[in-house]
Amino acid sequence: MSLKSEQVAIIIPARYASTRFPGKPLCSINGTTMIEHVYKRAQKSKLASSVIVATDDERIARAVEAFDGKYIMTRSDHATGTDRLAEVAMKMPEIEVIVNVQGDEPLIDPANIDKAIEPIMSDANVKMSTLAYEMTQEQEMQSPQIVKVVLDNDGFALYFSRAAIPFYRDNTDDSVTRLGHTGLYVYRRQCLLDIAKMPVAKLEQAEQLEQLRALQNGIKIKVVVAKRAAPAVDLPGDVLKIEKIMSELGAVSK
DSSP states (O other): OOOOGGGEEEEEEEOSOOSSSTTGGGOEETTEEHHHHHHHHHTTOSSOSEEEEEESOHHHHHHHHHTTOEEEEOOSOOSSHHHHHHHHHHHOTTOOEEEEOOTTOTTOOHHHHHHHHHHHHHOTTOOEEEEEEEOOOHHHHHOTTSOEEEEOTTSBEEEEESSOSSOOSSSOOOOSOOEEEEEEEEEEHHHHHHHHHSOOOHHHHHHTOTHHHHHHTTOOOEEEEOSOOOOOOOSTTHHHHHHHHHHHHHHHHO
């Protein structure tokens, strides 16, 4: 089936309740809420025609309204972001491709969003895609906070893990590019709905990685190697780091 850009929507899941950073989508970054920063960056995608915030909180909905953004209210009992996206997909049958953009990346590169969308737009056999970047530091290769991915010869994911993969047993060969995973996903509508109906997979439970549900159930994930993702906001202290980067970027552009 041939896809058109008007059938591609970026969905930004946004929850108010966060154990480590309650109200994170509404935190102020240089006087603008984070959800607005993410929304405006996502709007710069050339392959998606709409951007929608999926939230279960009226405070976030009102904030999105304030900058004339679009939102959809979802249930509050979703266990995962995938489930929240699937509810939106059910409410919008006209959308054929759903792009999951994380709501805590105010510096997300629109070009990276498009790179993740391209495989699905160009190949009818691709049902799910995501992004990775080349890791260069041993510290990130060993960090369980950074998800790693290994690929087959056609650029599809073989496995995702918090462990350092591949493991070089003899330390004599380091010829495989070490890839870190960026949590941006693109789904064909039916693929997303199918995944949401599947029970939690054992590998998913072990690694606490949702994408392993797809792999364990035989869904191939195309991986595009792109530029390293900009830092995300995980904790309140990260806001100052983002503001510093924005200030530096502004100085460069002048």
